[in-house]
Structures are given as C-alpha cells and as structure tokens.
Amino acid sequence: MNDPYRWAGIQARVAGAIREVAPKNTIIATGPNYSDIVDLLAMHPLSDGNVIYNFHFYDPHEFTHQGAGWGEAWWSYTHNIPYPATEGSMQELVKEVPDAANRYDLERYWLDHWDGRRIRLLIDEAAAWGHDNHVPLICNEFGAYREHTDPQSRNAWIHDVRTALEADGIGWAMWDYRGGFGVVFKEDGQAAKPDPATVEALGLGK
DSSP: OOOOHHHHHHHHHHHHHHHHHHHOOOOEOOOOOOOOOOHHHTOOOOOOSSEEEEEEEOOOHHHTTTOOOOSSSGGGGGOOOOOOOOHHHHHHHHGOOOOOHHHHHHHHHTTTTTTTHHHHHHHHHHHHHHHHHHHOOOEEOOOOTTTOOOOOOHHHHHHHHHHHHTTOOOOOSOOOOOTTTEEOOOOSSSSSSEEEHHHHHTTTTO
16 A cells, blocks of 8 residues: 555554454554555554554665565666675676666665664664654564575674664564575475574574
8 A cells, every 4th residue: 555645544444443342452553555664754643552563674675685586677686785885895796787777776775875874873763753652663574585695794784773673672573584584594305494693693692
C-alpha cells in the first residue's frame, strides 16, 4: 500500500477490529509502502496505548541487496560491493552494471559515505519519532543478502545496524534465520549451522 492516507485508515480499522475481540493484546503497527523509516515518520500514532511501532532497515539497498534477483533489475549484476566503500574499492565494481544510469546509482552509494555513523543518524530519526510520540519501537527486519556479499562487509553492516538500534533502545529482529539473508547457512545434505561471525555481529556470541 503506497498511499499513506489510505493505509492509515485501513490500519486504524484493523486495530479497531482487533480491539473488539482482543482488548489486551499488544498490536504492532507500521507505516505504508515497505515500512521504512521514512514511512514511520509520516505516521500518526493510533489512538491506542498498547501498540508497538515497527520499521524495517535495509539502507543502503545498493549494498544490502547486491546480487538479488528482485527489486531493481540491475542489482543482479552486482557482487562483492564492500561496506564501507571507498573510491578505490568501487572503481572497478561499478563497471559490473551495464547501464550508465544504474552505474550512477551505484556510484552514489560510495559517494554518500555509508558507514556506522550515517546508519546511527538515520536510526536516531526513528528513535526521535518514538520519543516525541511516547511510543515504543521495534525494527523487526534488517539484513543483507548473503549470496553475493563479502562476509566481512556484511557482518560489519549488521553490527553497525544492531548497535545503533540498541543504542537508541529499539528492539530488533534480523531478517532472516536460514534464507538468503540468514543467520545460519546450510550445505547440501548437512544440518544448518550458525554463522559464527554473524552471531558475533548480532552480539549473541559467548
């Protein structure tokens, strides 16, 4: 649903219907579109005191969705894009993308200097919205596609997002457990195994 006004009406009606049969249950509400931070910031809280507000975090998609076969078509061409990126590390990688306009989009990824500080500042915006509206927040999706991403860069990004959320007192859940963004990985004929570096990036290691 990409119309924030229609979504607000739908969500309010759904919350009302839930309250008729579950007056004490906690409701999780979210913004329109893909539940990004910008969608959260456009919301007005429901007139209900038992609601947790959710957002997702996958910024920048040029990094987190590299190699993905959905979303922007050109993502499927990209592999081993580092995080954080530098001019030296990206000069050859941008050539993976055949179309000039799409190369421009990828080039902006490193020109925009994505790092832990930038991620923290964006998540601070969500935290400020929660504080101003006196409501709790959860980020119930964040992650980076594993298949074509350098593991060290992927885990550095996961660490930076997780620590930013925790610094702002925001609950979190990573997407996903054993799929393309997973905490665990599976080889043919073998049981799934946790990725120790990802577990550590999530602050869950011993």
